[in-house]
Amino acid sequence: MLDRADGQIFTGNVRLVHAVGMHARPAVKLTKLAKKFQAQISVRVAGAPEWINAKSVAKIMAMRAAxxxxxxxxxxxxDAEAAVAALVDLVASDFPDGAG
Amino acid sequence: MTETVGIVIVSHSSDIAKGTADMVRQMVGSEVKVAFCGGNPDGGLGTSVQLIIDAINAAWSPKGVAVLVDLGGAETNSEMAVEMLEPARRDLVVVCNAPIVEGAVMAATEAAGGSTLAQVKAVAEELSAD
Structure with missing residues (x-):
């Protein structure tokens, strides 16, 4: 297959249902899960000017998503498509214990 | 299971050392080896080179060990402890220039993904970069 999907960008949106927003524990879980994928993954609060590397725990903690x-x-x-699906699922399911 | 960099927490206070290790285990999980030491052998505030050596050996991983420290003597004693390790281990231990609690949690998060010692140190030190 010459036409590989490497250049394709997958996206997802998910509402943060966690009661206190993106604080330390959810940030650790999100980062750990992101690191399981080879894909380059970025996140941001909708409309924010800058994308944040989902594999950087310091930056995810600092994003202060409410x-x-x-x-x-x-x-x-x-594995970008699977990465987006897994991260959307993690956030939508409110960062269950054992995830990530 | 793949090997992960070990984490050692060295505080002047055994309560802080233990509490920081608890935070790492609860927030990051049990896949990263975490050892801690705090206080001097008499139970007072301080750090002990021998206890630091024991903690490094307890958290030992073939990928190395990242040490997080609090104030002054914790750093110098940790550096002394590294020098007193068996030669094969010396080059695989780094003392991170990072706040002890935040640095430990972030270093462990990075380590859990299977990162190298240099990557773990860099992530812990991201907080003191600017």
Whole structure:
């Protein structure tokens, strides 16, 4: 297959239902899950000017996403589609214990 | 399971060392080895080179060990402890220039993904970069 999907960008949006927003524990879970994928993954609070590397725990903690805000996720690379799906699921399911 | 960099927490206070290790285990999980030491052997505030050596060996991983420290003596004693390790281990231990609690949580998060010692140190030190 010459036409590989590497250049394709997958995106997802998910509402942050966590009661206190993106604080330390959810940030650790999101980062750990993101690191399981080869894809380049970025997130931001909807409409924010800058995308944040989802694999950087310091930057994810610092993004201060509030309860009820929408998180945008985009990824590119071999497993990008699965990465976006997994991260959307993590946030939508309110960062269950054992995830990530 | 793939090997992950080990984390050692060195505080002047055994309560802070233990509490920081608890935070790492609860927030990051049990896949990263975490050892801690705090206080001097008499139970007072301080750090002990021998206890630091024991903690490094307890958290040992073939990928290395990242040490997080609090104030002054914790750093110098940790550096001394590294020098006193068996030669094969010395080059695989780094003392991070990072706040002890935040640095430990972030270093462990990075380590859990299977990162190298240099990557773990860099992430812990991201907080003191600017």
């Amino acid at each position: 309860h009820g805000s929408t998180i945008e996720i985009k990824a590119s690379g071999t």
